[in-house]
Structures are given as structure tokens and as C-alpha cells.
Amino acid sequence: MTKKIRLLADTSARSDKVGKVPQAVTLAMVARAAGVSASTVSRILNGTAVVSDAKKRAINDAIDQLGFIPNPVARGLAGGRTFSVGVLTQTLDSPFYGAALRGIEESLRGTGYSPLYVSGHWDAVEESRCLHLLRSRRVDGIIVLTGGLSDQALQLCARTLPVVVTGRALKAPGLYSLLFDDFGGGRLATQHLIELGHRQIAFIAGDNAHPDSIKRHAGYRAALEAAGISYDPALVVSGAYTEDSGLEAVENLLAAGQKFTALFAANDQMAVGASLGLYRRSIGVPQHISVIGFDDAQFSAYTHPPLSTIHQPMLELGRLAAQALLQLLAGQKPTAKVPAPRLVARESTRQI
Amino acid sequence: MTKKIRLLADTSARSDKVGKVPQAVTLAMVARAAGVSASTVSRILNGTAVVSDAKKRAINDAIDQLGFIPNPVARGLAGGRTFSVGVLTQTLDSPFYGAALRGIEESLRGTGYSPLYVSGHWDAVEESRCLHLLRSRRVDGIIVLTGGLSDQALQLCARTLPVVVTGRALKAPGLYSLLFDDFGGGRLATQHLIELGHRQIAFIAGDNAHPDSIKRHAGYRAALEAAGISYDPALVVSGAYTEDSGLEAVENLLAAGQKFTALFAANDQMAVGASLGLYRRSIGVPQHISVIGFDDAQFSAYTHPPLSTIHQPMLELGRLAAQALLQLLAGQKPTAKVPAPRLVARESTRQI
DNA sequence: CTGAAAGCGCTTACAG
DNA sequence: CTGAAAGCGCTTACAG
Numbered sequence: 001m002t003k004k005i006r007l008l009a010d011t012s013a014r015s016d017k018v019g020k021v022p023q024a025v026t027l028a029m030v031a032r033a034a035g036v037s038a039s040t041v042s043r044i045l046n047g048t049a050v051v052s053d054a055k056k057r058a059i060n061d062a063i064d065q066l067g068f069i070p071n072p073v074a075r076g077l078a079g080g081r082t083f084s085v086g087v088l089t090q091t092l093d094s095p096f097y098g099a100a101l102r103g104i105e106e107s108l109r110g111t112g113y114s115p116l117y118v119s120g121h122w123d124a125v126e127e128s129r130c131l132h133l134l135r136s137r138r139v140d141g142i143i144v145l146t147g148g149l150s151d152q153a154l155q156l157c158a159r160t161l162p163v164v165v166t167g168r169a170l171k172a173p174g175l176y177s178l179l180f181d182d183f184g185g186g187r188l189a190t191q192h193l194i195e196l197g198h199r200q201i202a203f204i205a206g207d208n209a210h211p212d213s214i215k216r217h218a219g220y221r222a223a224l225e226a227a228g229i230s231y232d233p234a235l236v237v238s239g240a241y242t243e244d245s246g247l248e249a250v251e252n253l254l255a256a257g258q259k260f261t262a263l264f265a266a267n268d269q270m271a272v273g274a275s276l277g278l279y280r281r282s283i284g285v286p287q288h289i290s291v292i293g294f295d296d297a298q299f300s301a302y303t304h305p306p307l308s309t310i311h312q313p314m315l316e317l318g319r320l321a322a323q324a325l326l327q328l329l330a331g332q333k334p335t336a337k338v339p340a341p342r343l344v345a346r347e348s349t350r351q352i
Numbered sequence: 353m354t355k356k357i358r359l360l361a362d363t364s365a366r367s368d369k370v371g372k373v374p375q376a377v378t379l380a381m382v383a384r385a386a387g388v389s390a391s392t393v394s395r396i397l398n399g400t401a402v403v404s405d406a407k408k409r410a411i412n413d414a415i416d417q418l419g420f421i422p423n424p425v426a427r428g429l430a431g432g433r434t435f436s437v438g439v440l441t442q443t444l445d446s447p448f449y450g451a452a453l454r455g456i457e458e459s460l461r462g463t464g465y466s467p468l469y470v471s472g473h474w475d476a477v478e479e480s481r482c483l484h485l486l487r488s489r490r491v492d493g494i495i496v497l498t499g500g501l502s503d504q505a506l507q508l509c510a511r512t513l514p515v516v517v518t519g520r521a522l523k524a525p526g527l528y529s530l531l532f533d534d535f536g537g538g539r540l541a542t543q544h545l546i547e548l549g550h551r552q553i554a555f556i557a558g559d560n561a562h563p564d565s566i567k568r569h570a571g572y573r574a575a576l577e578a579a580g581i582s583y584d585p586a587l588v589v590s591g592a593y594t595e596d597s598g599l600e601a602v603e604n605l606l607a608a609g610q611k612f613t614a615l616f617a618a619n620d621q622m623a624v625g626a627s628l629g630l631y632r633r634s635i636g637v638p639q640h641i642s643v644i645g646f647d648d649a650q651f652s653a654y655t656h657p658p659l660s661t662i663h664q665p666m667l668e669l670g671r672l673a674a675q676a677l678l679q680l681l682a683g684q685k686p687t688a689k690v691p692a693p694r695l696v697a698r699e700s701t702r703q704i
Numbered sequence: 705c706t707g708a709a710a711g712c713g714c715t716t717a718c719a720g
Numbered sequence: 721c722t723g724a725a726a727g728c729g730c731t732t733a734c735a736g
Contacts, residue, residue, distance in 0.1 A: 075713080077425050077426050093454050
């Protein structure tokens, strides 16, 4: 048997010089080497049927010796499964979503599934184009990391493909959603400031098009009211989740002559931008003003001073999303729950 | 004709309720609707042959009306091309490589090619596993963003697949390499400091396993010597390209009682970490010490003070890499050249 | 310029 | 438990 395998392998090796691509070992070659039919090899590959131990051993030997790797393209065509999962993200180079992508990658590795990333750039039209692309590439399931797609579009998609979506609460067959508690996070950040004795707390909101921004805002307001501090719209300015918008927001606040001893920015990028604005005016953080952000982005532990923030478990979220999709793919019911928001008190906030 | 197409479309729509996946329109359906053979449809799809205008029009009409989208999986199996290009990156969530990924995405969009990202995590074994994965998925070409693969492995790969690699100079058939001038960049950073009057300039080196780190170091040394300043090994400490390592490095420098008025860190992350170390000791940047980084990462414009650095055109590099691969794929000879390093003088450096 | 036919490398009813 | 056969949706020599 070994001899036969050698022969086959050699033949394939020789064909290298003739053909272009080093002709891969095919399932048919394995079948021939193991003395069984292609069907049988396929079955043990997929665990589709019980096969006698003897044949199983022969086949596995042949696979090892020939170095057979099933061609995912062929499997995709024949079996309708491509062993790839689509990941609709907004941008590949966000300091923030990156962690989620890594989490997805971690959960997927070793499962045979590969992620296929597409970026929607916060544009619903673009996102739906991405969804089409993923479907046309015949992914087996899709993970949608937030974005502006309508609930309806997602539900429709879930009718034919398992879908896991983050950032919204949605129930539908074949769809699982993972929602972070932005309201609780916003409240937590504000409570932290209140506990430090602050009562004049400015808020830089995020992009209003994002539901998470609205919820963080609501959390801010709820914490204020629970502490008997009246909500002052003059202390609230809108940003766009970017550093620049945070800088601009704080400048507007200052220019308007608003008094505040603490500042809560709806994400870390805006908190950093705002801090730069304060730095430029020589307003010390936290000596003069306490600043807290939201997200716990990678850079936040290294700002000067290190930024207090609300930790959002993006890595974990990515892991959970992929696990949930894997469960959906296996016909199981996902059970994952997103961890609760957690305060990370560093050095940008202090007792008044 | 229109009527016929309708009929076919309806049939397909009806089959939805029976089958699972909304059965896609196939090439065969288009052929039938247009009254031609599958071969002809395929040919106009691929521009493989000249087809009479009349048929061409009929086929295009049928395609539009039926909403036909060629199945890339089938094309992959039959034609040997999957219209996907592999991108071997090190990590998906680097604030730095992210821009390159976006550049790749930009250059690829609209070309029909999709990127397939895999992460090697700076581990040669892992990277070569990634390469295997990409090949087993039958990508049409590969972009390798730096990493620890051997030149040999890359050249071997390029024998069967177009390869574009960044971060090294390598010549081989089917392979194109894009090299940034790290030496020049290191020299530029150091020159900037020297021009500001600094003569005691500390250097935090990056990971020695990375050639770029070694070259930046050499550039530092060359600039010093060109200015008649002797190279002092005591002013050079090793980091690992992370914030923490930058912080640690500066602490070591300070603990050793080294005197310096300026600091050049081999990347922005270490510069930020080092700045935090200085901040903790109440050493002002740039009042007491000037700091310059390398890379011009996204966050660098927003540190306090904004960080002077050497701009590395990652976005452009990504774009160029993808364009070069596209050229290779089209049988052309790539011509792309990486832009030269550029000084971005912000506020962390000043005249002594 | 265009078709019929074979084939890409698998999977999956269908029959034992 | 296992094979032979058909088929997934395309592409590509091969013949006109």
C-alpha cells in the first residue's frame, strides 16, 4: 500500500513541472490509495456516516501520507457550504472594532471556518452591498458588527442564513443578537463623577445616528436625575465620535462660558480630543477638570494622564459573536450574554 | 423575449418556497432567456471572445432582468480563479497596519476581487499556516504585509502565485516588493532633533527581530555621525514596539542617570509610552525633553502635546500593494514606488 | 463567431 | 456500511 501511495505522490509531483499550479492531491487520489470509493472518503471527512474502523484507518493513512487538503472551493460548490463566515464590520482600521475582529478570529480558529471581512463604512447602501457580496460568495453565516442596516434587512437575511448581530436587540428565527448595555455604561460613568463630588458635569454626545450614543446619553441623564442634579442641556454638546469633534465640542463649551468640573465624553476618541482642547488652554486634567471616556480603547491606558473610562468588552464581544454563530451553524441555540459595563478608574478623574 | 424572461424569473421565485436558499439565477437560465448557449454567456462575462453585438445585447438584457450574479464558487472551481486575493497581515487590530488594510480595500473595490485577510501574529509558523490556508482557499494572488516568513518561502510561493510583499527588498519572478525607507526615516527624525540644537539624543529601539527596527536604528546613528556627534550606546535602549516597552525603556534610561534632552522612539506607540513615563516624573514634553516617534499613527495627532513623528504612508502602501498585485494578475509589470519618509513636526519637539 | 461536451473536486441522494 | 452516478454552476479546449 505504501508503495502505491508513493507512486501516486510521485506522479503528482512530476506533474508540477508540466502544469502551472503544484497540482493538489484530490479526494479521488486518496480514495484510490486507500482502496475505497470517493463517497467513503468524503463521508469520513464530513463525519456523515459510520465507516468501518479498518477503512477509516486506511483512509486516514492515505490522507496523511498524501498530504491531502480538501478543496474548499469544490466543497462549496458541491455541498453548498463554503466554511467561511462573513463579517460585516464598519472599518478595518478602527482602534475600537479591531478587538472584536480579533475575538472573532480567535473563536473561529481551529473550527475550519474562515472569516471574510467586508467594511460598510457606516453607510447603509454600502453595507447592503457588502451583504450582497457575502451572499454571492456563499458564506455559511454572517456576523454583523453594528452598522446602519435596517432590522428588516437583517431579519430577511436571517431567513436564509444564520446571522449574529451586535449593537441591537432583535429577535428572529436564525438570528441572534448581542447587546451591550450602553445605557448602564453611560450611567456608570456619570455616577463615578458624581461620587467624586462633581455636580456640574458636561457631556459630549456621540453621533446621534448611532443608537448606542443615544443610550449613553440617556444613562448620563438618568444618573444625574437619580442624584438630584437637574439635567442642563447647555452642558450637552454633540460630537461625532472622532477626536476632532471632541476637541471642537470642548471648545464650544468653553467659548459659551459654561462652567463644569467634569466632562463625560461618549467615547474615548472624543475624550482624547477634548483633553487636547483643555491642554491647549492649560486646563489641567484632572486638577481642574475630570474627564471620563467610554470604550476603553487600546490607547486609553497611555494618555497623559491615563484615561478613566467605561470598559466595553469588544474582544469578548467578538468571541461571543463567533461562538454564537458557530452554535447557530450547528443547529444549536446560542446562549452568549455580553458582560456588563465596567468602570475603569484611571487618572483623569479625581475627587473635586 | 421579455415575456419569456418573466416566466423564468417567476419559476425561480416560486422555487423559493420549496428550496431553502432563494435559488440564485444561474448562467444556464441567462443562456436560455437570451437564446444562446452557456458558453457564449460565459464568454461575454469574461471578455474571452468577440461576440456579435446582437447576442451581446440580448445577453446583457437577460442578465439585467434576471439579476444574474455569477457564482464565484463555481467560477473558482471551473476556471481556477476565485477572484479573491489573500492578505497576510500580522494583526487585524493594529492602529498602524489598519491603514494599509484600508488602502488595499480601496484599490480592490470595483475590480471584482475580494480580500481575504489572515493574521500571522508575528509568528513564522503561524504565518506559514496562513499561507497554506490562503492557498488551499485558492486565492488568485497574495499580499504579504511584512512578517517573519523567510525570503525563500515567499519566493517559492511566488513561483505559483503572484505575490506582493512589503517591508523587504526581494526580487523574484512573479513577486514584487515594496520597501519603505526606514533608514532614511530614522535619519530624518534624528536630523530634526539635531537641527533643533539637541546633541544628547536617546533612542528607544524597536524589536530587533524586525528589519525595520534595525534600519531606523542605523539611520539614527548615521545622522548623529554626520553631525559629528558620537554614538553613545548608553543612550540606546531596546523596546518591543509596545507602549509598555517604551515606558519601561525611558524608566531605565532615567534610572541609569543618563542625561539627554531629546528622545527618538522607533515607533509612535513606544513614544507614547515613554512620554507617559516622563509625565509621571513631571518631566515636561517638550519643555524639558523633546520626543519624536515614528509611523504617524492615527492617535499621534491627538496626544498631549501632539507628537512629532515620521510619517509612514501606510494607507498609500496598502493601495500600492493592491495595485501592484492587480498588475501582476493582469500580466503587467508593477511600477509602484513607496513615497519617501516625511517629517511631521508637531508639538513634542522644540528648539533646545 | 458559437455550441456541445467534458471537467473542475467535491457531496449526496439512491440503491444495495 | 459502501459504491456508482448525478450534479453543484461555471469555464475551456475542441470542433465547426
